[in-house]
Amino acid sequence: MNVHREVHFAVLTASDSELPEYGFEAPVYVNPTDYIDFKNGYTDTLNHRRSRWAEQFSRKSIARGRKLKRFCRKGIPPASRPEIWMMVSGAKSRMEASPGLYLEALSKEPDKKIMSVILADLPRTFPENVFFKNFTDPESKLPSLKRVLVAFAAQFPKVGYCQGFNYITAMLLLVLRGSPEANEERAFWLLDALINHLLPLYYSDDMVSVRRDCMVLGDLIKLRDPALNSIVVNSGVNYTTLCAKWFICLFADVLPIEVSTLVIEFRRFCTTMRIFDCLFYEGDKILFRAGFALIRLHRNHLLQCDEFPALLTTFRSMCQDKQTLWCHEFLQVSVLLVTSTNATADLICAW
Numbered sequence: 001m002n003v004h005r006e007v008h009f010a011v012l013t014a015s016d017s018e019l020p021e022y023g024f025e026a027p028v029y030v031n032p033t034d035y036i037d038f039k040n041g042y043t044d045t046l047n048h049r050r051s052r053w054a055e056q057f058s059r060k061s062i063a064r065g066r067k068l069k070r071f072c073r074k075g076i077p078p079a080s081r082p083e084i085w086m087m088v089s090g091a092k093s094r095m096e097a098s099p100g101l102y103l104e105a106l107s108k109e110p111d112k113k114i115m116s117v118i119l120a121d122l123p124r125t126f127p128e129n130v131f132f133k134n135f136t137d138p139e140s141k142l143p144s145l146k147r148v149l150v151a152f153a154a155q156f157p158k159v160g161y162c163q164g165f166n167y168i169t170a171m172l173l174l175v176l177r178g179s180p181e182a183n184e185e186r187a188f189w190l191l192d193a194l195i196n197h198l199l200p201l202y203y204s205d206d207m208v209s210v211r212r213d214c215m216v217l218g219d220l221i222k223l224r225d226p227a228l229n230s231i232v233v234n235s236g237v238n239y240t241t242l243c244a245k246w247f248i249c250l251f252a253d254v255l256p257i258e259v260s261t262l263v264i265e266f267r268r269f270c271t272t273m274r275i276f277d278c279l280f281y282e283g284d285k286i287l288f289r290a291g292f293a294l295i296r297l298h299r300n301h302l303l304q305c306d307e308f309p310a311l312l313t314t315f316r317s318m319c320q321d322k323q324t325l326w327c328h329e330f331l332q333v334s335v336l337l338v339t340s341t342n343a344t345a346d347l348i349c350a351w
Helices: 009-013 034-056 066-074 078-088 091-097 101-105 112-124 142-156 165-175 182-196 208-224 224-234 239-250 261-266 270-281 283-295 298-305 308-317 327-337 340-351
Strands: none
Touching: 009 101, 034 066, 066 270, 066 298, 078 091, 078 182, 078 270, 091 182, 101 142, 101 182, 112 142, 112 165, 142 165, 142 182, 165 182, 165 270, 182 270, 208 224, 208 239, 208 261, 224 298, 239 283, 239 308, 261 340, 283 298, 308 327
């Protein structure tokens, strides 16, 4: 069934320069020359995508379908992300169907043990980000992060809280535009869309779905690149050990969030948010594709690993380099390299 929602013309035509900064410093692993290369190679692409979104969707209803799926894969303009994410994920319709539920959830008391874990995780959430450094700063998003996580845990006690929710919710709060109250409510419903609808059972007590998906990723590597899979198998480690964090935090604390200060007009375009553009529309298959692309892009380095310590070090370092920062190319690789959806579904069923 197609779901139609109006998206205001101003949202799709707003300049990205009107967006607030996401608050991350420039990554140390990319030098100024690479920033210039990124700028020169990506400017036309970004401008083209922005104009295409405005041309196709600004004056009419947006409907789920092949065109919107293709456009989400190629990247949602930053100014349009909040509205598009809310629409394609179903968060907007669920929020409109339950007005006041977020405020009601805020009035509930979560489990004390869960509350203590949330409080412990708050200062660990993007500590390098200016919006998450100081709880008392007027611009701080830490109070909003706390309220959303507490409300979610209280409203959905069977799920409660999982370490990783803090990074996911923090990223949502960085993307959303509006008053703190409005942003909190939308972040709550986007988190609900991810945890309870797009990724059901992903965050159960035993995290069986996360472990399953890590092993399915391993099966994809075995199917498409036996030599690379042999390196992992011979090291004596499994894919859950190597990749679980990617899936638990949905790459929010793994891949680059943004390109920042040295090339100011590109500070808002990022790999993680491009993954979320696809995740909110397509569900978890983008996680397999992103993981597969990440491994295949670093194939040559991984093939040189002859023991577990070297393999683990490479897996940790490969998430933060030029190849992952160049989000457009990364997403193209993730779509082109992965096996068919049917084959992936068969592997999932096998587990």
